[in-house]
Every structure is written in C-alpha cells, then in structure tokens.
Amino acid sequence: MKDERIRDERVLVYSTDGSTPLPAPAARRKTQPVARAMPDDGVLRVSREKRRASAVTVVHGLAAGELEAVGKELKRLCGTGGTAKNGVVELQGDHRDTVVAHFERLGRRVKRAGG
Incomplete structure (x- = not known):
C-alpha cells in the first residue's frame, strides 16, 4: 500500500526520450504587439x-529605394549599429536628435514621433 501511494505522487521532472508533457500551445505562445500603420504623407x-x-x-517613411543607403549613412553618422528592413531604419540607442538634425539639414520634412 505504501508503494502505491509513492508511485501516485511521483512527477516526471526530466526525460531524454522526448515524452515530457508540454503546456498547451495557447499558454506558451507569446503575444505580439500590434503594429500601427504609419501614414504615407512624405514626412519622416x-x-x-x-x-x-x-x-x-x-525612422519611418523612407522610400524603398533609399532605405539601404540612408540606413548605412545614419549608422555611420551616429557611430552605432542598426538595420534597414521592412520599410524602417532601426538604430541601436537613442539618437533622435542627431537623426532629426541630419534630415533637417538635407531639407527633408521630419517629425519626432512618440515619446
């Protein structure tokens, strides 16, 4: 009787055969943030x-043809890493002031968006 009770309380902790139970797919799925669409009005x-x-x-609002060149130029200007993909340029770090000043020198319309 004692052996039966011990067997009932055992919980599988680790197994090499891949038979460990996984949580339900909905429970382990991370929620993705909803992307807001930026207006296409010519303003960066x-x-x-x-x-x-x-x-x-x-940086949102760049044309697809200039995305790679502007991304490379901004990374050099700010002295940081980053990427240009999916219609946006992403720079590592907070370089908003430098980027806004650069585009204003070039005569482009630019806005500081968000916080």
Missing part, C-alpha cells in the same frame, strides 16, 4: 522604442 517620423532594457531609434 523618428521615434524611440524600448526593447528589453535598451532604446532603439526607428
């Missing part, structure tokens, strides 16, 4: 987003 929008514990400067 420079915003800052928080990613984990750091800030990322995001």
Whole structure:
C-alpha cells in the first residue's frame, strides 16, 4: 500500500526520450504587439522604442529605394549599429536628435514621433 501511494505522487521532472508533457500551445505562445500603420504623407517620423532594457531609434517613411543607403549613412553618422528592413531604419540607442538634425539639414520634412 505504501508503494502505491509513492508511485501516485511521483512527477516526471526530466526525460531524454522526448515524452515530457508540454503546456498547451495557447499558454506558451507569446503575444505580439500590434503594429500601427504609419501614414504615407512624405514626412519622416523618428521615434524611440524600448526593447528589453535598451532604446532603439526607428525612422519611418523612407522610400524603398533609399532605405539601404540612408540606413548605412545614419549608422555611420551616429557611430552605432542598426538595420534597414521592412520599410524602417532601426538604430541601436537613442539618437533622435542627431537623426532629426541630419534630415533637417538635407531639407527633408521630419517629425519626432512618440515619446
């Protein structure tokens, strides 16, 4: 009788055969933030987003043909890493002032968006 009770209380902690039970798919799925669509009015929008514990400067409103060149130029200007993909330029760190001043020198319409 004692052996039966012990067997009932045992819980599988680790197994190498891959038979460990996983939580339901809905429980382990992370929710993705809803992306807001930026208006296509010819104005460049420079915003800052928080990613984990750091800030990322995001530039919206660039044409697809100039995305790579402007991304490379901004990374060099700010002295930081980043990427140009999905219609936006992302720079590591908070460089909003530098980016806005650069586009104003070039005569482009630019707005500081977000916080």
